[in-house]
Amino acid sequence: MRVLRRASGGGRTRSRRPVRISGAGPFLLGCLPVLAAVLALLLSACGGDGTRPRRTPPEPTTRPAPHTAPEPRVVPRSAWLDDFTRHAQPPPRYDDKVVAVFVHHTDTPNGYDCADTPRIVRDLYSGQTGGRQWDDLGYNFLVDRCGTVYEGRAGGVDRPVTGAHTQGFNHRTTGIAAIGTFTAGAEVPRAMTDAIAALAAWKLGLADVDPRGVARLVSSNDLSLYPAGHEAVLPALAGHQDGYATTCPGAALMARLPAVREAAAGLQGRRGPTGPAPSTGTPQPARRVLRTPAPTVSDIEADRRWGT
Incomplete structure (x- = not known):
């Protein structure tokens, strides 16, 4: 440029x-x-x-909080199992989680004193491990008429222990037995159903399962309502008769399960629609789609051995 x-001089520009x-x-x-x-x-x-410049960190992504419920007080095995009754047994078996609860009744007298519950549970243990030759008490939990919850099968109340309560559907489930007989016309104590709801809410909440929903379970035994290896869609909080040909837990207790589901969902903090219709106890057709891992040969053999 x-x-x-x-x-600077002469006024001329040059x-x-x-x-x-x-x-x-x-x-x-x-x-x-x-x-x-x-x-x-x-x-x-x-x-x-x-x-x-410093970058402003992005807002953290918030995930929905899991629907959990408080752990209810559970009376340990040591309160009812004495050294005279106890026997050697194999180590507990475990699943990955609990996605369904089966409710039972023990088919024993109803007019007991709740102070006598430890003896009743001990007698149930003796009957199942003696006459039936099972490895342990089949139920994971037992609830008496006063609403007290007892630890049943060994392995840890907060762990997914494989029970022996619903033939074909002991994997990924928990069995809760109501102590008594609750056939049609029987009175079902409110304290008992409240305790069942609290226990189911806690156990299902560990896997964030809605007690009003359904669970897809693979049968491990041909003696269930579904052939071994087939999938069943069952209530997440079911009666024994939903998976096995039985009248257990009795018509009176079965009729209370819809209310128990709602109470359990409320304890988990769930609101809104009530979800699927309550179970009627009528079995559904077997399905061939396996959405959970099929039981292994060792699982099926163990189920046969221990009557589960």
């Missing part, structure tokens, strides 16, 4: 040799204000000291 300078600015293009000088503005914007974006 050429720059003309004015002569041309001199142009002055060159090294590296300057034809638009450099005219664009200096624009470049300065761009530079100012860059410095502002980076911070006054030229450092890179």
Whole structure:
């Protein structure tokens, strides 16, 4: 680019040799204000000291909280199993989680004193491990008429212990036995059903299962209502008769299960629609789609051995 300078004397202007600015293009000088503005914007974006600005961390993604319920008080095995009755047994078996609960009744007299419950549970243990030659008490939990919950099968109340309560559907389930006989016309104590609801809400809540929903379970035994290896869609809080040909847990207790489901869902903090219709005890056709792992040969053999 050429720059003309004015002569200092004589009032005349004369041309001199142009002055060159090294590296300057034809638009450099005219664009200096624009470049300065761009530079100012860059410095502002980076911070006054030229450092890179700190990025605001993104808002954390919030996931829906799992629907859990408090763990109810459970009377341990040591309260009812004495050294005289106890016998050696194999280690407990476990599943990955509990996705369904089966409710039973023990088919024993109803007019007992709740202080006598430990003896009743001990007698049930003796009958199942003696006459039936099972490895342990089949039920995972037992509930008396006063609403007291007892630990049944060994292995840990907070763990998914494989029970021996519903032939073909002991895997990924928990068995809760109501102590008594609850056929049609029998009185079902409110304290008992409240305790069953609290226990089911807690156990199902560990896997965030809605007690009003359904569970897909694979049968492990041909003696159930579904052939071994077939999938059944059952209530997440079911009666024994939903999976096996029996009248257990009795018509009176079966009729209370819809209310128990609702109470359990409420204890988990669930609101809104009540979900699927309550179980009627009528078996559904067997399905061939396996949505949970099929039982292994060792599982089926163990089920045959222990009557589960």
